[in-house]
Amino acid sequence: MIFAYIALGALAALLALMAARAASTRKAPPPGTLDPARLQAFAGVEDKLSALIRVPTVSRFDPSEEDGEAFERLRRETLRLFPLVGERLLKPDVGDRAMLFEWPGSDASLAPVILTAHFDVVPPGDESLWRRSPFSGAVVDGYVHGRGAQDVKIMMACALEATERLLSDGFVPKRTVYLAFGGDEETGGVRGAASIAALLAERGVKASFLLDEGGFVASGMLSFADRPLALVGVAEKGYVDVAIGAKGKGGHASMPPRHTAAGLVAKAVAMSESNPFPARITATLARFLSDLSPYAPFGYRLLFRNLFVTGPLVKLAFSASPTTNALVRTTTAATMLSGSDKENVLPDKARAILNVRVLPGSDVASAMARLDAIASKAGATAEFAHHGHAVEPLPESPVDHEGYRALEACIREVFPEAGTVPFMFTAGTDTKHYVGLVEAMYRFEPIMQSPEDLAGVHGADERVSVENVRRCCMFYETLIRGL
Numbered sequence: 001m002i003f004a005y006i007a008l009g010a011l012a013a014l015l016a017l018m019a020a021r022a023a024s025t026r027k028a029p030p031p032g033t034l035d036p037a038r039l040q041a042f043a044g045v046e047d048k049l050s051a052l053i054r055v056p057t058v059s060r061f062d063p064s065e066e067d068g069e070a071f072e073r074l075r076r077e078t079l080r081l082f083p084l085v086g087e088r089l090l091k092p093d094v095g096d097r098a099m100l101f102e103w104p105g106s107d108a109s110l111a112p113v114i115l116t117a118h119f120d121v122v123p124p125g126d127e128s129l130w131r132r133s134p135f136s137g138a139v140v141d142g143y144v145h146g147r148g149a150q151d152v153k154i155m156m157a158c159a160l161e162a163t164e165r166l167l168s169d170g171f172v173p174k175r176t177v178y179l180a181f182g183g184d185e186e187t188g189g190v191r192g193a194a195s196i197a198a199l200l201a202e203r204g205v206k207a208s209f210l211l212d213e214g215g216f217v218a219s220g221m222l223s224f225a226d227r228p229l230a231l232v233g234v235a236e237k238g239y240v241d242v243a244i245g246a247k248g249k250g251g252h253a254s255m256p257p258r259h260t261a262a263g264l265v266a267k268a269v270a271m272s273e274s275n276p277f278p279a280r281i282t283a284t285l286a287r288f289l290s291d292l293s294p295y296a297p298f299g300y301r302l303l304f305r306n307l308f309v310t311g312p313l314v315k316l317a318f319s320a321s322p323t324t325n326a327l328v329r330t331t332t333a334a335t336m337l338s339g340s341d342k343e344n345v346l347p348d349k350a351r352a353i354l355n356v357r358v359l360p361g362s363d364v365a366s367a368m369a370r371l372d373a374i375a376s377k378a379g380a381t382a383e384f385a386h387h388g389h390a391v392e393p394l395p396e397s398p399v400d401h402e403g404y405r406a407l408e409a410c411i412r413e414v415f416p417e418a419g420t421v422p423f424m425f426t427a428g429t430d431t432k433h434y435v436g437l438v439e440a441m442y443r444f445e446p447i448m449q450s451p452e453d454l455a456g457v458h459g460a461d462e463r464v465s466v467e468n469v470r471r472c473c474m475f476y477e478t479l480i481r482g483l
Ligand SMILES: [Zn+2]
Pocket: 118, 151, 152, 185, 213
């Protein structure tokens, strides 16, 4: 009996502690609003974005399918639209799929900053699904339309326009600013970001932080949050394509063995789906939940601020939907399947591709080992689909860093209606090429996005509001002024 009392007492004490931790979270001050007159000062930047969209810089895995002339035209357009940038900044040669502008700072003792983006885009897909032609750059009804409007010519146009305006004001940044633009991010960044990074490495550049695409100000995406949230990507998952394969004896399908090669591969794929990688709360997720607490109701704060007890519950809840599941585990997606090429012929080999996104804190080798163990139980094998194409998860960048603080301050200024939280970006960016050159890497596109807006990224009808373009430009100007 006495033990029951002790246990009950301990439980009561624990609950009291949890409630106290949740209650101690200060509620965030009420959200502010941005004076529209301040955005008016950035009128015109949308036309420059439109001009960049009109150049169809579609990157392809096979360079012979690319329109090389378009990439050259984009370079000329950039120098025409931003003449002061072209005249006054240094332009080191970084090859034909990249542009680098160096703006020397006044204080050489301060570490530089790299503002990066990419100017290639993915193909438009079925053009009949677009309400404007994908490379029209039409500015109508308060939107700029076209491929690259969100992903991510907007960041290039706005970083350059902010620089152009600051140059015309005679402004000189304290730190050196690199404006670094890759032209093949969508196909891996080897010719673009990698050649910029190689040049900076050769010069021994060690930057304070880098800003790349990734997060955004999410509006209406977290139903319980009391305001939009600026999601600053501080971590990025790794990437590897795994080939699951099996061999069989070819022949006529009228007298099949018990298991064909296709059957073995199918079994391995099914097993990989029913045995997901274990869920884990990364340092980034823990910080995300804790920084989210001020914007959440008490029940959520109780959960988010007491992970030492509520961790298993949080992992379970996150596992329930694909978007949040990707934040707590390495994911595998079976994307391609092949076997025999005729209905009545047994396959002598079969193959499936698993697209694997590796959670930070883990690595490609351990993901491979786990999948190989699963495949071999099914009588199949697991190996790298393309050798040398695996990307390890990127290091989690600190939030206690001058770069994060600078971004947070700019977000308060430009998106006063939003809160700021760190998060993990589940897709890949050019950032991976800069690892080792920068102390901290942040992925944030300074625009407000709703779930409907996001559908245009790599989809049909990509567009961005003129207000977003102007806010994006204001963000860069505020950021560079404060560096
Ligand atoms: Zn992109």
